[in-house]
Amino acid sequence: MSKYLLNKFLYTVDRDPELVERYREDPVGTVAWWEAEQANRILNCVGGESSTWLRFDDTERDALSTHDYPRLFELGAHPFLTLTLFIGLFERDHEPMGFQTEYARRLAHFTLPYPDIAT
């Protein structure tokens, strides 16, 4: 399991307006492309310096590919990153604050202690 890579996906998509829209419209394709082309890219380096070993496991890939944010919470993805990106994806489809409260409702089965977010 790579919580770091989950977070890296959320972080890099959330900061790029085009990627936010691409992930909203085509989550399966975006996750596949990102894992193949971007997962190993070190953020402040040219492509030739990329890492060689980063990849999702099947559970992580499936959670991202289905926009399954309760599952991402369960896997220990950083909740601020998940919330911020998913607000960017879906807030527009709801009444003001409607998505945020729906998000909480879908996570209502979690109790303390929450999954560990340390990477």
Place this chain on the structure above:
Amino acid sequence: MAELVAVIASTHHPFYYRASTATGEERPPFADEWVRKVESFRETLTRARPDVLVMVGSDHFHQLWLDNMPQFLVGKAPFYDANFYNEEREFGLPKMLLRGQEDLSAYVLREGLDAGFDLAFSNELRIDHSITCPIITLRPQNDLPIVPVYTNIFAPPLPQPKRFVQLGQTIRELVESWPSEQRVAVIGTGHLSLELGGPRQFGPHGPDPEFDRKAVDWIAGGDLEKCLGEVTLESLHLPGNATHGFMDFMLMMGVAGEGQRADYVDSYDLFHTMEAYFTWYPGGGVR
């Protein structure tokens, strides 16, 4: 030597800018009272007539990232661009440009290192809403140079709460020993109980009003001993999964000093979090 003319601690609610500028049906019912409270709070800084602002906040995974995460970082640049695309997207925050005070940044870095803090630094730091929100609320004319200080309250492993207090104490010592005639205000923002990305988020109040009441009392009374006696890295998960930002309030209690009662205390119970505003005048009053 420089004079520490005000110590200010507050929350940094990113919705304030949008709420306070909204008109007509877009304006939320709580906006007018919120604006009134913020303008009263703003006056506490205006009265202190500062020349430079040391700004303590926490980057929200904007420029600082898990490939190279500092615990405490000081900006040292002549200018700072501010606010990120996703803050504009979610909160309507504007792009901003703030001026830096490089001499004080250099002094804090050199002397801070020698005082035992392994401070990271940045010569090109884009800052986010933990620092721009207090500019918007407290100094909307944005006319003073700043020294940004970022803390890690987001990415475990975090420094212990007492380390935040110690950094605050050190920042005060460094400001007061800075060979300059300038008037310095230290402004820091943090959280009370707060949940983000979890099941207790965005309720009608903060997730733990009892913690909020205790926290406001600790800060207002400068009661560091009691606060440090009750707060641990582990316990801060209980009032809400983003409550570790309270350690930036503890840092500001360190700047203000043990047992120092705040000269100004206000709060506002908003949806999903409690706003809180504190000002100390270290010289015993504004001259």
